[in-house]
Amino acid sequence: MRVRRSCLLAALLLVPDEAGGQEIDPRERARAAGTLAVVVHPKCPLSTLSRTELRGIFLRQRASWPGQGSASVLMLNWPPGHPIRERFDRAVLGMDPREVAAYWIDRRVRGLGTPPRSSASAILILAIVARNPEAIAYLPLAEVTPRVKVLRIDGAPAGHPAYLLRARPR
Amino acid sequence: MSRLLAGLALALLPALAVGQPASGPASQPASVPSARERELERELRELRERQQELARRLGELSERQNALEEASAEAHTPKERTFNLYGFFDFNFQAWWIERDVLGGGMIGEQPTFVFGNLNTYLDFKPLSDWRMLAEIRFLLSPLGDVASFESSALGSRFARVRTTTIDRVNFGQSFDYGSIEIERATLEWKRWEWLTIGAGLFLTPYGIWNIDHGSPTQLQTSAPLLYLYQAFPERQLGLFVRGTVHVRDLRLEYTLSLSNGRGPSNALQDVDWDKALGARLAAAGEARSLSWQAGVSWYWGTYTNTKQTVTLAPFDLEVVPTVKYRELALGADLTLRRPPFELNWELHANWRNYDDGHRPILLLPGLDNFIPFAQELATQFALHLNQLAPDRMMWGTNLIVAYRLPIRAIDLRAFASFCWIDPDDNYVEDNFLSVTVGLNWRIRGAVVIKASYDLGHWPHKLPEPRIFFGSENVHRIGTQLAVAF
Numbered sequence: 259m260r261v262r263r264s265c266l267l268a269a270l271l272l273v274p275d276e277a278g279g280q281e282i283d284p285r286e287r288a289r290a291a292g293t294l295a296v297v298v299h300p301k302c303p304l305s306t307l308s309r310t311e312l313r314g315i316f317l318r319q320r321a322s323w324p325g326q327g328s329a330s331v332l333m334l335n336w337p338p339g340h341p342i343r344e345r346f347d348r349a350v351l352g353m354d355p356r357e358v359a360a361y362w363i364d365r366r367v368r369g370l371g372t373p374p375r376s377s378a379s380a381i382l383i384l385a386i387v388a389r390n391p392e393a394i395a396y397l398p399l400a401e402v403t404p405r406v407k408v409l410r411i412d413g414a415p416a417g418h419p420a421y422l423l424r425a426r427p428r
Numbered sequence: 429m430s431r432l433l434a435g436l437a438l439a440l441l442p443a444l445a446v447g448q449p450a451s452g453p454a455s456q457p458a459s460v461p462s463a464r465e466r467e468l469e470r471e472l473r474e475l476r477e478r479q480q481e482l483a484r485r486l487g488e489l490s491e492r493q494n495a496l497e498e499a500s501a502e503a504h505t506p507k508e509r510t511f512n513l514y515g516f517f518d519f520n521f522q523a524w525w526i527e528r529d530v531l532g533g534g535m536i537g538e539q540p541t542f543v544f545g546n547l548n549t550y551l552d553f554k555p556l557s558d559w560r561m562l563a564e565i566r567f568l569l570s571p572l573g574d575v576a577s578f579e580s581s582a583l584g585s586r587f588a589r590v591r592t593t594t595i596d597r598v599n600f601g602q603s604f605d606y607g608s609i610e611i612e613r614a615t616l617e618w619k620r621w622e623w624l625t626i627g628a629g630l631f632l633t634p635y636g637i638w639n640i641d642h643g644s645p646t647q648l649q650t651s652a653p654l655l656y657l658y659q660a661f662p663e664r665q666l667g668l669f670v671r672g673t674v675h676v677r678d679l680r681l682e683y684t685l686s687l688s689n690g691r692g693p694s695n696a697l698q699d700v701d702w703d704k705a706l707g708a709r710l711a712a713a714g715e716a717r718s719l720s721w722q723a724g725v726s727w728y729w730g731t732y733t734n735t736k737q738t739v740t741l742a743p744f745d746l747e748v749v750p751t752v753k754y755r756e757l758a759l760g761a762d763l764t765l766r767r768p769p770f771e772l773n774w775e776l777h778a779n780w781r782n783y784d785d786g787h788r789p790i791l792l793l794p795g796l797d798n799f800i801p802f803a804q805e806l807a808t809q810f811a812l813h814l815n816q817l818a819p820d821r822m823m824w825g826t827n828l829i830v831a832y833r834l835p836i837r838a839i840d841l842r843a844f845a846s847f848c849w850i851d852p853d854d855n856y857v858e859d860n861f862l863s864v865t866v867g868l869n870w871r872i873r874g875a876v877v878i879k880a881s882y883d884l885g886h887w888p889h890k891l892p893e894p895r896i897f898f899g900s901e902n903v904h905r906i907g908t909q910l911a912v913a914f
Binding site: 308310311314319320321322324330352356357358359360362363364366367368369371372379381382385386388389 | 497498500501512514516550552560562564613621622632640641642643645646673675678680713715718840871873874875913
């Protein structure tokens with residue numbers, strides 16, 4: 259119950275991006291080492307994304323779903339410094355935390371807008387994705403509920419040996 | 429919490445089941461319950477009431493949990509209406525060294541000096557989901573103490589500085605120096621689809637690398653490549669633009685089209701001719717293995733017109749007469765390649781300027797008419813000209829920067845070198861210019877950047893006589909910069 263409540267409290271602490279720098283809980287590291295799932299609303303027409311498309315979405319270089327030019331994408335991130343965020347950034351964006359921080363600052367200075375909002379709560383991320391057909395996010399596969407749809411990456415389903423965000427061997 | 433309560437209820441069920449009266453034919457004769465049985469029936473009733481209470485509380489908690497999740501999701505789903513305030517600041521230290529000084533040393537100032545660079549604030553407002561207003565405002569300490577005019581006994585002019593000191597009405601007896609502001613851009617955009625954004629206002633011309641990178645935390649060098657002194661494209665324009673992005677497989681294509689007042693003596697206020705300027709940019713970006721690349725081409729076509737306004741008395745009228753008029757065409761190309769730890773930026777600008785006969789300006793001394801406005805003022809004040817009209821011209825220049833991220837794990841330190849070649853005007857004098865820069869760029873956690881560089885400017889052809897601006901073929905500069913994004 260305490261864990262649940264603390265999750266809800268954490269849910270209220272959605273932070274703007276680029277903060278980072280906090281202590282990392284070993285349990286969070288363990289969470290991040292598992293398979294990460296990319297999730298969308300069940301009504302989202304897509305079932306798979308390529309790594310390049312995923313990268314474009316999470317770098318805000320692509321503002322609509324592939325092949326769906328009019329639908330805008332609402333992406334949700336984990337906060338900078340969070341192990342899940344760091345793992346996703348390295349695997350999908352090919353960037354380390356410093357490069358990611360610099361990337362978003364550069365975009366702001368160029369007048370291309372601010373980074374997406376982020377949350378350290380899987381519950382909140384699931385709730386937002388479940389109520390927004392244009393939302394996309396990622397979280398540990400073990401915490402995914404049937405309220406959202408899990409996408410394949412480059413055609414590989416979560417858990418497949420070729421899946422980009424599969425669990426890291428310990 | 430709901431899982432815990434559900435578990436508790438499930439745990440109670442077997443106990444409740446044990447307490448259930450055995451189902452059997454109704455015709456069985458009822459026996460008189462013993463004291464033990466009455467006690468068990470009482471416990472059973474209490475357990476049932478407890479079960480109902482727990483089920484009710486479980487339902488309430490589930491509802492509250494769902495409501496909280498919904499409320500959190502609602503509260504934190506990005507809103508249509510948002511306002512963000514951010515910006516950047518840089519502080520510089522620089523020193524010039526001119527081997528043989530004429531006017532340049534006095535104008536630039538050879539004394540090592542601290543320089544207040546940029547304090548830019550962005551007002552980023554989304555009144556509706558499809559609309560965005562972006563204003564970028566630069567605050568300056570200038571022009572306090574800048575040179576307003578030079579002293580010359582021959583011309584009878586006196587030396588004067590700009591004075592912006594005024595009385596502080598709040599702190600009695602004190603004074604302060606007010607600065608100035610520059611609106612870097614102010615646009616309102618409507619974006620319904622990724623492939624179409626329509627905008628209006630004052631916008632930065634999308635060309636090259638420096639003008640798009642725009643801010644000191646993003647730019648690699650401590651100062652703009654000298655190529656940008658010549659402004660082959662106007663730095664910003666007032667008008668309309670459309671832009672968009674389309675994706676073809678893994679290739680990203682971006683376009684921009686613009687219609688503006690173009691370049692002019694007061695283009696930010698109003699257009700003084702009927703000709704509007706047109707601009708376009710097409711860029712493509714993609715990735716191949718660990719190499720990411722972006723290539724762009726830019727185009728600008730416009731008419732520059734300057735006028736003078738003369739009052740006539742008979743008949744009484746205000747006559748507007750063109751004094752300078754030229755058509756210009758600018759082309760640009762740029763390429764960015766990134767393959768960590770290497771990065772390469774290359775850009776090329778060219779500008780063709782064709783004057784209308786009858787509206788050609790007097791030709792200033794070579795190198796001055798394209799140079800900083802300060803130098804043009806100086807030339808105008810002292811009538812430094814060749815006593816002939818300016819010919820049509822074509823200038824071009826290119827700048828190449830190569831950066832390498834040093835293999836130091838703890839810090840993001842990049843060494844860079846750049847090469848810039850400019851042919852300002854090959855129609856009337858050999859005044860080609862070359863500059864080479866080497867430096868370091870240390871990015872601390874993305875937001876704070878420390879830079880240091882050394883620049884060598886060189887005229888490979890002997891400068892023409894009389895040497896007005898620089899007396900030697902070499903100019904040196906050391907620049908350092910501390911930039912921060914906030």
